[in-house]
Amino acid sequence: MTIRTRFAPSPTGFLHIGGARTALFSWAYARRHGGRFILRIEDTDVARSTPEAVQAIIDGMQWLGLNHDEGPYYQMQRMPRYREVIAQMLAAGTAYHCYMSREELDQLRAEQEARKEKPRYDGRWRPEPGKTLPEPPAGVKPVVRFRNSQTGVVAWDDQVKGRVEIANGELDDFIIARDDGTPTYNFCVVVDDWDMDITHVIRGDDHVNNTPRQINVLQALGATVPQYAHLSMILGDDGQKLSKRHGAVSVMQYDEAGYLPEAVLNYLARLGWSHGDDEIFGMEQFCNWFDLDHITASAAQFNTEKLNWLNAHYLKAADDARLLAEVARRLRAQGVDVDAASVPDLDLKPVIALYKERVGNLNELADAVHPFLLAPRPSAELAAQHLTEPARAALGALRGKLAALDDWQAAALNQAIKDTAKEQGLKMPQVAIPLRVVLLGQPQSPSIDAVLAAMGRARVLARLDRQLA
Incomplete structure (x- = not known):
């Protein structure tokens, strides 16, 4: 069996540090086993998905060096396939049309909440033996709901969390196609994983609640259920959930802040995974070591001080010519014409070698080089x-x-x-x-x-x- 993993971000924002860790683990697992790593863009949220966000995700992946073997695939380009599968499920009776209006659904939820019950669809349009359904109301476009089993449990052996079991009675018949015909997230993911022969789904544990629904649909389609590994969340330095105020906006911000990609990758590899006491290692070594057994189920805590320490280490070890190119890019952004300033009497590589062990990031290195190019006036x-x-x-x-x-x-x-x-x-x-x-x-x-x-x-x-x- 060929191991096939995927990274499937939604292009509603930048590639953040949590997404980058998910991509890294999925990429490394495929590399470890000689498998394939697929990039899939889940862009069905048309209102929030943007081409700029797609490009930002791809830029972040390229900067980190997490090259995909297939893709990027775009869900919006696969709509005919989703409609085909929905039609097959309607014909097989594993899905059905529901004509419940938005007002009826809101009223149902209000009544359930008043009774302190879990809000859920009550199955009023679910076909059952001996059950007579009313005539579809005029002017109401139906949604399509998945006919979820009402008995038994759905279970999987999570590669991080261990055995997970959910009673089917806790799951309602969720919508797989909206009233305008567009398929929903949980349905598209299932068809994509099925069609792309995904063997291992490595993703954040915010998807745990989606997993039983997706497994049930896969089984209804007669598809092979992949192995699941749900990664714990990442906490900020202060122990709170990592957010924008912790700098978790975009991976490319780490480039802008002067970090080397190998330092970020090395740090991400140690966020929730370990190999003994090893702290510093390249990606080839990481791929040789990486497995799912040593991913911790508890939340990982981001440590900026540790990342800075790693970055300083990689700066010291980096090739001077490469660092010079990075510094030149930053100085040009400040309006310093590095090429014009680099006259024969000034070779900047010795300047890089002189300062790279004394700075913590590329921006500090650029600041150190700047006065060698343009003479500053003392205050x-x-x-x-x-x-x-x-x-x-x-x-x-x-x-x-x-x-x-x-x-x-x-x-x-x-x-x-x-x-x-x-x-x-x-x-x-x-x-x-x-x-x-x-x-x-x-x-x-x-x-x-x-x-x-x-x-x-x-x-x-x-x-x-x-x-x-």
């Missing part, structure tokens, strides 16, 4: 504090030593600063800090000799000249 406060007459005299002397250097390497640069400080009767920081203020517009940086080496002779001398003029 009046910094200038008053650090660019005193003794400091300016020391920088003037240092400028002469730097211009005469044959070897523009950190060791020689460091020696030039030390010699200047000694000759001027100053301590090393009394030269290094004013130099940082002149070159970078800030009093703190990595080792000043490494900064000089990365910035290059021409830029260092030009910035000193401008300040000393």
Whole structure:
């Protein structure tokens, strides 16, 4: 049997972090077993589904690298198939027309609630042996309801939650097609999973209540029932359900915030799943390890501090050329023409290497690179504090030593600063800090000799000249 999983988001919003974890687990399970991962867009909610949301979902999947093997399939393009199956069910007696009006249904629910009963359809249009149904009322378009069994239980062995059993008496005859003929969510999902030979449905536990209805329809169609694994919800750092105020709006916001996709994936993999004490691993290793047995049934808690720690780890390990491309993209968004600024005297890769172990995300890295490209002007406060007459005299002397250097390497640069400080009767920081203020517009940086080496002779001398003029 070929394992076939699917990720089936509704395009009514962005791909959020919970959806991304569901996609990751479904993708990894298929990869682990040499199976197929299907992307399906459940866009039957026409009023709320938008092309922009579809694109946002696809963009998020691509950014994470969760490539699908089939699809994307769109439910709105499968309407003829749904109508075909509904017609077959009506003919087989597993579905029937219901002419109950909206007003009648509202009245029924009000009466049931007054009696403190669970609101449910009472089966008044359900065909039964010996039961005489009234003539369909004029002007009322019927819905189509599934004829759910009224006895026994529907049960499944959930791969996360264990054995689940629901009495059929708790389920009413739910609508599978509205009065305008459009099929409903629970019906479309069943037909899609059936037609696409889905073997494992991995999804959030907000779908648990849908599962018994879907199983009953699958069985009525004579279809094979897939294995189900319902993932627990994700809580925010504060222990509350993850929401927009926790930053759970769009996966692409993590890109905008400067996270690397491999850090986000590694973090998501550990949200509700574990492999011993392993914290850091790539996706190939994850797919080799991943199983459904080690998914916890309890809620997972999002930990931003842990995600930041992972992101810093992956930044340190990332290729400098790749990080430079990411930084360049961010600087261009700020209006900095990186290509025009990258003249021969400035290779930005050493700058990336200098800072990537000192920052937590790509935005911080871009901020660190920015002053190497465009000379900042020190604030009046910094200038008053650090660019005193003794400091300016020391920088003037240092400028002469730097211009005469044959070897523009950190060791020689460091020696030039030390010699200047000694000759001027100053301590090393009394030269290094004013130099940082002149070159970078800030009093703190990595080792000043490494900064000089990365910035290059021409830029260092030009910035000193401008300040000393």
